Amino acid sequence: MKKKQFYSHIVETDSIVVKLHDMNLRDDEKAHLIALMDSSLHHVILDAILSELTTEDKKLFLKELASDDHDAIWNFLRARITGIEDKITKVATELKKELHEDIKEVHTK
């Protein structure tokens, strides 16, 4: 099982994984691309969250993140950022759209 992130329930990646599966790649190639996708999403989501927080709150959030307590992370974020779920979903969707376009471009060439 892939590590579950605190946002995993609102950011689906299956649509991309299925597309990669359709490309008939080798196992290690597929794993590398999925890892790149996961890590890219993680970076873009962290950036979106940190950009909404004050300097002090950034530290508190990173501490919560390091503890990996998902409930605590959500409680913290919901108390400080209005519509945080929507904001995370939005940046993730934008990145996934780019990844889908990359796959389409490579696949059709």
Added chain:
Amino acid sequence: MPFFKSSNKPASHYKKLQSKWVERHASLKEQLLTKHRDSLDWLAENMPAKHHIAAGSLSGLLLLAPPTLHTLPATTVTQSVKDQPISIPEKTFLLTDLTTLVPDDVRPLTATEEANITSLLSDRVKIPVRAELQGIRLNTSYGYIGAEQHLMRYPGDTIWSHFSSPDEALHYAKSGMAPGRGAWGYFAYSKAEMTQKDIDREKYYIAVQTFLAPGFSQNVREYSEFFKYRKMLVVNPQNGKAMVVVIGDAGPAQWTGKQLGGSPEVMAYLERVDGRQKGPVLYFFLDDPQDTIPLGPITL
């Protein structure tokens, strides 16, 4: 049908997608590091002991990322973060970063690749690492390195007078002495006038293709003055070993298929060899006008 299976499909689709996604990933990472550097530094310094890595390192960020990217191939995708070793050597992060940023094929780097790699190395060395300095750049910053011989440091310097200890001679005499002087002539006018700096310059020198630098033929004098003993950082991206060196000579010729040469000491430390087993290195200018960083091996 199982998700993972073998495939005989050519790697071109993977290569193209991997290239795009690696570049995008590096860019997103850089954006995050740049925008939130203070907070991430703080985290690295205040991380609980079980996550501890080198204090102040931006690599602390990597502990927050999904673990999958840093350990390939597929078998590690299933590892949970709790299965990871408690202590992760800092070099692991460097090598992972270099693997992500350095292209598979040995060629001149793109502007984005140059920016990402020099940013990573500057962060490690703590002084600016540049592909271009004072408007001057080499023909490439990523190329195959070949073995050079020792250079005569002063008139009359021979392979018998060249080493400061029997141990040095034992290891490095076999490389021999180049028959002519280096591109900048002798390092010192005489043995009596030779300083430690001259000794180090010869010991830790590389030869680069100054003559292929863009603009060289129109500005030979200016460029030669710039290149003479210019301080550089040379890195073996496959083992993370790095050295602070100077440009001590011009070469090798284009037909050799190599882009630079290293003194016997440089080649030995970087664990690079010549001939069929030749390997690539990264090499960049160090912006160190106060001459603060000594020549020789450096830990990144």
